Amino acid sequence: MKRTTRPRLKESLAIKMGAQAAKRPSGKRTRPAMYGALTGVSLFTGGGIGDLALRACGVEVVVASELLSDRAEVYRANYPETHMIVGDIRTTKRDLLKLAQKRLDGRTLDVLFATPPCQGMSRNGRGKLLNGIRSGIKPKFDERNGLALEAVEIALKLDPKLIVFENVPEMEFTLVERSDGSVGGLLETIAERLAPRYSGRWEVVEFADYGVPQRRQRLITIFSRVEPSKQLAQRGASLLPPRTHSSSATIFTKPWITVDDVLSEIPSLDATSKKSAEHPSLPFHRVPVLDQDKYFWVSNTPPGKGAFDNQCANPKCRFDGNPTHSSKHDLHGINRASKETPVRCLRCGELLPRPWVVEGGTHRLMSGFTSAYKRMRGDLPASALTRNLSYACSDQKLHPREHRVLSLHEALLLHTVSDYHFDWRRADQKQVSDKTIREIIGESIPPRGLQRIFAYVLELQGLAHSESRARGARSTSVKRSGGSRMRKAAAGTN
Numbered sequence: 401m402k403r404t405t406r407p408r409l410k411e412s413l414a415i416k417m418g419a420q421a422a423k424r425p426s427g428k429r430t431r432p433a434m435y436g437a438l439t440g441v442s443l444f445t446g447g448g449i450g451d452l453a454l455r456a457c458g459v460e461v462v463v464a465s466e467l468l469s470d471r472a473e474v475y476r477a478n479y480p481e482t483h484m485i486v487g488d489i490r491t492t493k494r495d496l497l498k499l500a501q502k503r504l505d506g507r508t509l510d511v512l513f514a515t516p517p518c519q520g521m522s523r524n525g526r527g528k529l530l531n532g533i534r535s536g537i538k539p540k541f542d543e544r545n546g547l548a549l550e551a552v553e554i555a556l557k558l559d560p561k562l563i564v565f566e567n568v569p570e571m572e573f574t575l576v577e578r579s580d581g582s583v584g585g586l587l588e589t590i591a592e593r594l595a596p597r598y599s600g601r602w603e604v605v606e607f608a609d610y611g612v613p614q615r616r617q618r619l620i621t622i623f624s625r626v627e628p629s630k631q632l633a634q635r636g637a638s639l640l641p642p643r644t645h646s647s648s649a650t651i652f653t654k655p656w657i658t659v660d661d662v663l664s665e666i667p668s669l670d671a672t673s674k675k676s677a678e679h680p681s682l683p684f685h686r687v688p689v690l691d692q693d694k695y696f697w698v699s700n701t702p703p704g705k706g707a708f709d710n711q712c713a714n715p716k717c718r719f720d721g722n723p724t725h726s727s728k729h730d731l732h733g734i735n736r737a738s739k740e741t742p743v744r745c746l747r748c749g750e751l752l753p754r755p756w757v758v759e760g761g762t763h764r765l766m767s768g769f770t771s772a773y774k775r776m777r778g779d780l781p782a783s784a785l786t787r788n789l790s791y792a793c794s795d796q797k798l799h800p801r802e803h804r805v806l807s808l809h810e811a812l813l814l815h816t817v818s819d820y821h822f823d824w825r826r827a828d829q830k831q832v833s834d835k836t837i838r839e840i841i842g843e844s845i846p847p848r849g850l851q852r853i854f855a856y857v858l859e860l861q862g863l864a865h866s867e868s869r870a871r872g873a874r875s876t877s878v879k880r881s882g883g884s885r886m887r888k889a890a891a892g893t894n
C-alpha cells in the first residue's frame with residue numbers, strides 16, 4: 401500500500417526506539433549515572449563515548465587511561481569523578497594499577513572495559529604473516545596489536561568480574577608474538593592467559609541490529625569469572641543480547657532505524673556558500689563549503705548514487721547512457737578502478753559532472769572508487785561514520801538529498817551521542833576542534849548499542865543496578881525476555 405504521509409519524526413522514533421529516545425528533540429537525554437552501584441576501569445578510553453554506555457548502566461569508572469591529551473581532556477570534562485591517566489599504557493600501567501586499587505578501596509572491580517587501537521589489525525595481515533613464517537622469514541608484528549595484552553595484565557592484577565573488549569572484526573584474524581617467541585592468535589592468546597579463572601567468547605555485532613541508525617560492525621569479546629556467563633561461554637552460548645532490529649521487520653525484530661528517520665526534520669544546509677552551509681543557531685550544524693567543481697558533481701548526484709556514475713547535465717543533451725564507473729580485481733587480486741570510464745559525454749562532448757582532475761589542460765576522471773562522492777541512502781541506517789565524515793570524497797559521506805556532507809550535529813545524532821549528556825569542550829574550557837570531534841566519533845562505537853550490550857551482560861550476571869534495569873526495560877523490551885532466556889540456558893532448562 402502506498403504511504404501518503406510520513407509519520408512525524410517524534411512519532412516514528414517513538415515506534416522504533418522507545419519513548420525515551422523520542423524525547424530527544426526536546427533536549428531530554430539519558431541522565432548521567434547513579435554512581436556507586438558498580439565499579440569500572442576503562443582502558444584506551446578516547447574521549448569517553450563508549451564510557452557513556454557504562455555510565456548509563458550504573459558503572460562508575462574509577463580510573464581511565466588514554467594516550468592522547470586532547471582526547472583525555474574531553475574525557476576529563478565529561479567525567480570529572482574519574483581519574484584519567486594520560487600516556488602510553490605500557491609506561492602508565494604501574495601507576496594505573498596503584499590508583500585503581502586505591503580508588504576501589506577494597507571494593508570488587510565489576511567491569512574492565514578495553515578498546516585497544518585497531519589500526520594494526522587487518523584480515524589479510526594474518527595470511528601474509530603465516531606465509532612469511534612458513535618460508536622462514538621472521539615476521540614483523542605490528543606492536544599496536546600487542547596493546548590488548550596490556551589490558552590482560554591489568555585484568556589479572558585487578559581481577560574484575562567481567563572483561564569486555566571492543567574492537568574491529570579483524571581482531572579475530574590478528575596474530576601476535578608471545579613472550580616465549582611463539583606466534584598465536586591475539587584472542588586465543590588472551591583466552592589462554594585468562595584461563596582457567598575466566599571463560600569468554602567473541603562475536604561480531606552489527607550495531608544497527610541494536611537500534612542504532614548506523615551500520616557499524618564490531619567484535620565484542622566478553623570474559624567472565626562469574627556464573628552464569630562463565631558457564632555459558634564454556635558451552636559456546638552467546639553472551640550478547642538478542643538483536644532488536646533487522647533489515648526488515650520480523651516477529652522478533654523491528655526494522656532498522658534509517659537515516660531519514662533521524663534526519664528528515666533537521667534544517668537544510670547547502671554547501672555553496674558559508675552562509676548557506678551553517679545553521680545560525682543549531683550547534684555543530686555546519687558543513688564545509690564545496691568549490692564550484694565539487695558542487696557541480698555533488699548537486700548532480702541522484703539519491704543513493706555516486707558522482708562517478710553521473711550522466712550528462714547539459715540541458716540540451718541530458719544523455720543518460722554514458723558508461724558508469726566500475727572496478728575489477730587485477731592479476732594480484734587487487735581491486736582497481738576502471739581507467740576507461742568517460743569524463744565527457746559520449747553524445748555532446750560536454751564534461752560530465754563526474755570527479756575529475758586537470759592534467760596538462762586535459763580533464764581526466766579522478767582515481768577513485770564508486771563509493772567516493774556517493775550519497776548515503778535515506779532508507780537505510782547510515783554507513784559507518786569515520787573520521788573522514790566531513791570529506792565528500794570519502795566513502796558514502798554525502799547527505800541523502802542535500803548537496804553537502806553530513807554536519808557534526810547530524811553525525812552526533814546518527815552516532816547516538818546526542819542521546820546522552822556529552823559536552824564537546826575540554827576540562828580546561830578550551831574549544832574542541834571539529835577534527836578532534838570527528839576523530840573521537842570515528843574511533844568510537846555508538847553508545848546506545850553498547851548500552852544494550854552492557855545492560856544485558858550485567859543483568860545476566862545479576863550485576864545490574866535496579867535503576868539501570870528499569871531503564872533497560874524501557875528502551876529494550878526484548879532484553880528482559882532475553883535475560884531470562886539466557887539464565888535458563890545456563891541452567892540447562894532451555
Ligand SMILES: C[S@@+](CC[C@H](N)C(=O)[O-])C[C@H]1O[C@@H](n2cnc3c(N)ncnc32)[C@H](O)[C@@H]1O
Binds near residue numbers: 445446488490516
Ligand atoms: C578505538 S580508540 C578508543 C575509543 C574509545 N573507547 C571511545 O569510546 O571513544 C583507541 C584509543 O586508544 C588510544 N591509544 C592508542 N595507543 C595507546 C597506548 N599505547 N596507550 C594508551 N592509549 C592508547 C588511542 O589514542 C585511542 O583513543
